[in-house]
Amino acid sequence: MSSQMRRITLARRPSGMPVPEDFALKTGPLPDPADGEVLIEVTHLSLDPYMRGRMDDVKSYAPSVEIGGTMVGQGVGRVLVSKAENFAPGDTVTGMTGWANHAVLPGKEVRKLDDSLPPSTALGVLGMPGFTAWTGLRKYGQPKAGETLVVGAATGPVGSLVGQLAKAAGLRTVAVAGGPDKCQLAMDTFGFDAAVDHRAHPDAGSLRKALAAEAPDGIDIYWENIGGKLLEAVLPLMNTHGRIPVCGTIAWYGGMDDTADRLPMAWRSILVKRLHVTGFIIFDHWADFPQFAKELTPKVAAGEIAFLEDLAMGLESAPAAFISMLTGGNTGKQIVQIG
């Protein structure tokens, strides 16, 4: 047991991709737990892409790390001192320890692990990344047997479980990974049906061709970890009624300084704000028309619903009225009265 607490702090806010100088190692005396708290000796610390966002001073879904503050993160370790109910020295636990070799946390924010599996699994496949894969695929991916799924960062802790769960559900699974070794790993270790090396395809068009070859029936679920070139490659291959759970946009974490391209801003908004963006075409919904007519017709007849019509006279006026409508020249519903 070290008698010093060592922690890695945020020395300054990164500009784009972080560099080592953005971090600092600080040492100090071991903290004492107060009533209800435990002192933990950290054995394993999780590193996750979301931490990049915490280094910025922008409004997001979680507070930023302060300059000089300990970098956030989940760890596992052993309880050294317990002043909390239900914990005893020697217990294996996990919690938001930060990047540090020791942490004091309230007992209610700490979870005890059983010792039947390596404790580090609580940071990966059985921790936040695994839970992310399971939750997002089930709730927002809605996989159906026979469909095709594409996932980026496919050998990472999220992507590799997304692929395995989708495969078990009867989908064709296509991995996207960086380099031939990771592509082989995706297929050999994680059971993907195919793998595409994004590094072999410097532009979206070339990457799209490679994906199309491995997804001959189109893509039903694109699990979005990446953004950037992969998103651009995938979108034209998506099937009707496809689903895109937006879990991360790591391609843009290093910055998105090309302001002519508004896609990174939009995609980041969807992620950070947990937006539900749904395209719909009314022609899919005709079965509901009788219910609509039944509900709305009496309201229109009673004058409870206002409507406006903009009448153009004569069939010949249709092209000009149409062109004008496309630039907002009409007021109300554009109709051509004929004859």
Add this chain to the structure above:
Amino acid sequence: MSSQMRRITLARRPSGMPVPEDFALKTGPLPDPADGEVLIEVTHLSLDPYMRGRMDDVKSYAPSVEIGGTMVGQGVGRVLVSKAENFAPGDTVTGMTGWANHAVLPGKEVRKLDDSLPPSTALGVLGMPGFTAWTGLRKYGQPKAGETLVVGAATGPVGSLVGQLAKAAGLRTVAVAGGPDKCQLAMDTFGFDAAVDHRAHPDAGSLRKALAAEAPDGIDIYWENIGGKLLEAVLPLMNTHGRIPVCGTIAWYGGMDDTADRLPMAWRSILVKRLHVTGFIIFDHWADFPQFAKELTPKVAAGEIAFLEDLAMGLESAPAAFISMLTGGNTGKQIVQIG
């Protein structure tokens, strides 16, 4: 009754915004209905933004109009000759007549209208545009009392009903329309709580400020008819868990030739393919963690789920391991082993 059939055809495919020369008027003899068909004298023709898409020769949710073919569209009119069951001369009907003064349609594709309301309402508030508003708001907008809705093209047939239905559901409704007259109309005729004139704000930043002033609690539902500058203005104002039904992107119908901006391509894909794009942050879902752990732990223990860990040794290695991970330098879940 005219003895000639007149129709407006697609003379050539437009490049960007259509011009009158893209259309042609053709005349010919009245067609004869076959068994099961009716001959309709069209009295009113609907003009709708979706028709712009049909003029292009690109894969979309519906076939393109052929060069020389009649422009598609819904009309209402009177039956002149019926060879279909359930229709008689003089019936008021609606169907996909095209841009023409007469049409022959199969009886099963024609809907009889009662005469208690003006027949043109079947093209607007009680037709496809009204049905679009009602369906999209209910299914994808999911309005809740007290929320704020923003809708573009707010005096149009879709936007004006979206606003009224949302207002009736207890939402604050903010119209976006072009020019002071339409803004006044949105409030006076359609009951919007506020209206913002997009023409008074040439850039997204200025438009965003004006919207923020009228949506002081943020935006919960953005009904997307427009795209472009309005979308850019709205996204940063969206509240967490907001909904964006993507109904149209008229700002980009005239073309999206700035290939540096990938947002139009992405948004059009969402619309045309009816994609469900959902941002999610796992921290919202912790309540499901016990179910995840119960399902996955035995599979991991049994070796049915593969996982990989990439161990960096020592707390001091965390920054470099983190930086490497952000560019794909790790293989498997990145963990720092401490002590």
